[in-house]
Amino acid sequence: DADVTQTPRNRITKTGKRIMLECSQTKGHDRMYWYRQDPGLGLRLIYYSFDVKDINKGEISDGYSVSRQAQAKFSLSLESAIPNQTALYFCATSDSGTASYNEQFFGPGTRLTVL
Amino acid sequence: AQKVTQAQTEISVVEKEDVTLDCVYETRDTTYYLFWYKQPPSGELVFLIRRNSFDEQNEISGRYSWNFQKSTSSFNFTITASQVVDSAVYFCALMGGSGTASKLTFGTGTRLQVTL
16 A cells, blocks of 8 residues: 555646645655646645644745645645646655655655646 | 756667766755655656765666766766666755755756667
8 A cells, every 4th residue: 555645646627616635644754745746847845744733835835725634644725726736746755753854755646637 | 045957858768778867956055965756657756866965975776876976066867778667757856954944856857768
């Protein structure tokens, strides 16, 4: 079973709709991240959370919000989706308590299309 | 601010050729970490290597090798005797050294196409 799971894996929606992407992990990691990948732009950080009560904006947080419901769950919401939010979204985790704290483990990605 | 530059957008090679993917980075941190990830056509991100700024030893893992040079701020990745299965997008990434940072800055990726 995958350690970092994302649901849904694919989603097509319409402009103006509210969308939630979910991420769950069984690795016991305290830190979680959301990235988006656009062709030719690499991955860019949207939000990150170092524990349940800690939420931080990343490079491109406008138009997004997040919720850390539990240590194992980190959700990304698009309150009113727009076409330029069409992208591949990745969740990642890392463990601050180990020597390799900075290694991030990525989920399989969610492909979101906003029409 | 941190920045990672992968100037090669796409590279095409014939199987068994050697290929080097370039990565140049910018950071003001004295301690930092560099990474390479592979993204095959299936889309997932596969971790390949982590290197900290105090370890300039080159590393070899099978057909993969990495050349870290602080003097030129480069962390290049070489695949020896490339294979079709190496076809993927490869990302270089940088993380600052602060213990609370943990934020990866990615390059734009290099798409490698290996043909028979």
